[in-house]
Amino acid sequence: MKLVVPGGNGFIGSDICRIAVRNGHDVAAFGRTGRPDVSPAQHPWVSEVEWRAADVLEPNTWSDFLDGADALVHSVATIRERPSDGITYDLVNAQSALRAAKAAVAADLDAFVFLSVRDKPPVVPKSFLASKRRVERQLPDQFPSLRFVSLRPNLVFGARRPGTGTMAAVLNQLPGGLHGYSARAGRPLPVEIVAAAAVHAATTDTLSGILDVDQIADLGRTSGLVDLDAVSEPSLTPLLAGLGSTALAGWLWRRWQS
Numbered sequence: 423m424k425l426v427v428p429g430g431n432g433f434i435g436s437d438i439c440r441i442a443v444r445n446g447h448d449v450a451a452f453g454r455t456g457r458p459d460v461s462p463a464q465h466p467w468v469s470e471v472e473w474r475a476a477d478v479l480e481p482n483t484w485s486d487f488l489d490g491a492d493a494l495v496h497s498v499a500t501i502r503e504r505p506s507d508g509i510t511y512d513l514v515n516a517q518s519a520l521r522a523a524k525a526a527v528a529a530d531l532d533a534f535v536f537l538s539v540r541d542k543p544p545v546v547p548k549s550f551l552a553s554k555r556r557v558e559r560q561l562p563d564q565f566p567s568l569r570f571v572s573l574r575p576n577l578v579f580g581a582r583r584p585g586t587g588t589m590a591a592v593l594n595q596l597p598g599g600l601h602g603y604s605a606r607a608g609r610p611l612p613v614e615i616v617a618a619a620a621v622h623a624a625t626t627d628t629l630s631g632i633l634d635v636d637q638i639a640d641l642g643r644t645s646g647l648v649d650l651d652a653v654s655e656p657s658l659t660p661l662l663a664g665l666g667s668t669a670l671a672g673w674l675w676r677r678w679q680s
Contacts, residue, residue: 423492423625424448426531428478428522430471431458433583434537435497437617443467445621445647450487452476453498478518481525488529493624495535496522501546515553523565533569534561535624537616540574540635541602558632571623572632573616576603580613580654591656608635612654615642622647 425442429435430451436458442449449471456475462468476484478498488494500514523534538558542551562570577593579586590610593603602608619642623629633641643650 424450424490425621425624426487426491426494426526427451428484428494428496428518429453429498431455431473432497433580434578434613434616434620435495436460436582437580437613438495438497438620439471440465440467441614441617441647442621442624443470447621447625448472450474450491452478452484452487478522479513481521485525485529488525488531491529491531493533493535494522494526494531495537495620495624497537497620499537501543501550503547511547511549511553512556515550516556519557520561520564523561523568527565527567531568532627533571533624534565535620536561536570536572537620538572538574538632540576540608543576544601544603569627569630571629573620573623573638574632574634575611575616575638576608576635577610578613578616579610579656582613586610587654587657588659591658594656595658610656611635611639611642614648614653615639618642618645618647621645 425447427435427439427449430439430449431453435451439449439451444467451471452474454475454477457473458468460468472487474484474487496519498514498518500509500511503510519536526534536557538554539551542548558572577586577590579590581587593610596604598605616638619633619638622641622645623633642648
């Protein structure tokens with residue numbers, strides 16, 4: 423199958439591309455900066471993806487990627503708005519998905535997979551979550567011919583985004599009722615599992631609707647698309663090492679002053 427991945431050079435998007443390629447799919451991906459800045463020698467899958475620098479909000483710059491494609495996996499999002507740069511939740515999270523869906527329908531694609539979120543992240547405005555929910559509400563109504571799947575993970579962690587593994591470990595230790603991100607139903611997920619679930623959703627014509635954290639975890643782990651021994655794990659080690667270094671520095675400072 424051929425998958426088109428807007429945002430394929432991002433954190434989750436690049437793993438979607440990697441897993442799709444390694445499982446025999448053709449992949450065309452794009453983002454504002456085009457090909458990700460990784461070494462083909464260390465990441466040979468990068469050379470097997472057709473890349474382009476293009477703006478998802480302007481389908482005329484990338485719609486030819488849809489020729490012969492079967493599914494579009496939308497992994498474009500922003501968690502911070504910069505209106506002066508044209509970066510808003512409505513444009514980046516919602517409008518980009520709706521415009522991509524329109525282009526997908528025009529090209530007779532079968533499926534549209536959307537990376538959403540279960541809960542509003544801490545200290546992030548409610549309008550972030552509202553932009554995701556808008557897509558989930560409007561896209562199936564406006565484009566009923568598309569098989570629509572929305573994945574709702576919360577924190578997604580992995581080695582290529584430093585600190586997320588530590589954050590995941592901390593969230594796993596917090597009381598479940600403190601926030602949706604620390605609850606069992608909203609627990610952190612490894613990027614490899616989320617990406618595998620997205621690829622599986624794009625290539626399985628019996629899947630549709632909204633997938634919660636438990637469903638994403640189950641799909642990703644049972645899909646056979648990813649080496650489970652190579653999946654990222656939460657770790658408190660960097661945090662503990664940092665705290666240990668701080669304590670040691672304080673002790674040395676006090677000894678030097680004495």
